[in-house]
Amino acid sequence: MIVHVSTSSGVPIYLQIEQQIEQMIxxxxxxxxxxxxxxxxxxQQLVINPNTVARAYRDLEQKGxxxxxxxxxxxxxxxxxxxxxxxxxxxxxxxxxxxxALSQQFSIGPDEFMVMVDERLRPLRPSEPETPRSPFDxxxxx
Amino acid sequence: MIVHVSTSSGVPIYLQIEQQIEQMIxxxxxxxxxxxxxxxxxxQQLVINPNTVARAYRDLEQKGxxxxxxxxxxxxxxxxxxxxxxxxxxxxxxxxxxxxALSQQFSIGPDEFMVMVDERLRPLRPSEPETPRSPFDxxxxx
DNA sequence: TTAATAGTATTAATGTAATAGTACATTGAC
DNA sequence: GTCAATGTACTATTACATTAATACTATTAA
Numbered sequence: 001m002i003v004h005v006s007t008s009s010g011v012p013i014y015l016q017i018e019q020q021i022e023q024m025i026x027x028x029x030x031x032x033x034x035x036x037x038x039x040x041x042x043x044q045q046l047v048i049n050p051n052t053v054a055r056a057y058r059d060l061e062q063k064g065x066x067x068x069x070x071x072x073x074x075x076x077x078x079x080x081x082x083x084x085x086x087x088x089x090x091x092x093x094x095x096x097x098x099x100x101a102l103s104q105q106f107s108i109g110p111d112e113f114m115v116m117v118d119e120r121l122r123p124l125r126p127s128e129p130e131t132p133r134s135p136f137d138x139x140x141x142x
Numbered sequence: 143m144i145v146h147v148s149t150s151s152g153v154p155i156y157l158q159i160e161q162q163i164e165q166m167i168x169x170x171x172x173x174x175x176x177x178x179x180x181x182x183x184x185x186q187q188l189v190i191n192p193n194t195v196a197r198a199y200r201d202l203e204q205k206g207x208x209x210x211x212x213x214x215x216x217x218x219x220x221x222x223x224x225x226x227x228x229x230x231x232x233x234x235x236x237x238x239x240x241x242x243a244l245s246q247q248f249s250i251g252p253d254e255f256m257v258m259v260d261e262r263l264r265p266l267r268p269s270e271p272e273t274p275r276s277p278f279d280x281x282x283x284x
Numbered sequence: 285t286t287a288a289t290a291g292t293a294t295t296a297a298t299g300t301a302a303t304a305g306t307a308c309a310t311t312g313a314c
Numbered sequence: 315g316t317c318a319a320t321g322t323a324c325t326a327t328t329a330c331a332t333t334a335a336t337a338c339t340a341t342t343a344a
Binding site: 012028093096099103105109110122124 | 151153154157166169170225230233234235237238239242244245246247249250254255256259262266267
Binding site: 180196212214215 | 321323
């Protein structure tokens with residue numbers, strides 16, 4: 001599991017960890033029952049104090065997203081609310097609203113914005129590839 | 143000038159103020175030489191302590207974005223780096239990259255993403271606001 | 285059974301955020 | 315000159331984030 005923390009953003013480290021784990025669960029990138037890194041391991045990886053990771057795990061357990069078994073490890077709860085398709089759309093939509101608002105502040109018109117979106121989406125489209133490929137080449141994109 | 147602060151995001155209030163003012167200057171929504179609200183006014187408007195606003199103004203002055211004249215007020219510096227058109231595109235592009243990455247995590251495909259963008263852009267288009275359009279009608283001119 | 289690994293709990297110390305209150309200096313309007 | 319409005323500066327206090335150092339309990343595996 002990969003987590004990144006920024007000390008310059010102003011967001012407390014334990015919150016950054018919580019938000020990222022929460023998002024990974026929402027997105028289904030952390031499956032129910034999956035084991036999380038031990039507190040000490042993640043702390044060492046992020047070069048922070050184990051207490052800070054423990055705080056994040058504890059908060060998420062209280063939220064019902066994780067459960068801890070002493071001596072065994074910390075796992076994603078079976079009841080963890082993986083977002084529905086609709087939930088993901090809503091979440092993405094909110095972020096998109098912010099971005100559209102920013103584009104207006106920047107005086108970047110709808111057409112230009114659309115071009116920017118298209119530029120970034122084009123390489124993701126499976127259709128119209130340059131070279132014909134077998135349908136089994138590219139099952140998953142990570 | 144409108145500033146919003148959130149106490150739940152974890153970001154320090156003075157940083158939120160700094161970031162928003164900085165963004166307004168970048169976007170050109172705060173002109174060079176324009177006067178900002180007095181410390182006490184903004185503090186009252188946001189229901190926070192004047193010291194917190196003062197901290198934000200002081201930091202931004204140190205950054206060279208503002209300058210203060212005691213007894214007179216606080217103003218946008220003449221040297222404040224308003225972003226160029228290209229700079230705005232780059233900034234917006236970075237944010238857009240993040241969003242596209244999120245859409246992939248959420249397994250929201252390019253087509254669906256494009257629809258979401260179009261839904262939000264449609265009301266901004268000056269012409270033909272009544273007829274709903276497919277995002278694929280549009281022709282892009284490069 | 286024993287050792288290693290895991291989470292839990294506690295205490296202390298440091299630094300920062302934010303509030304509160306006060307006092308002072310400068311500017312501009314009258 | 316007077317006065318109000320502004321920014322500046324300082325102290326004190328509270329709360330929180332983070333680190334640090336331990337000690338403890340539960341689980342797992344050799």
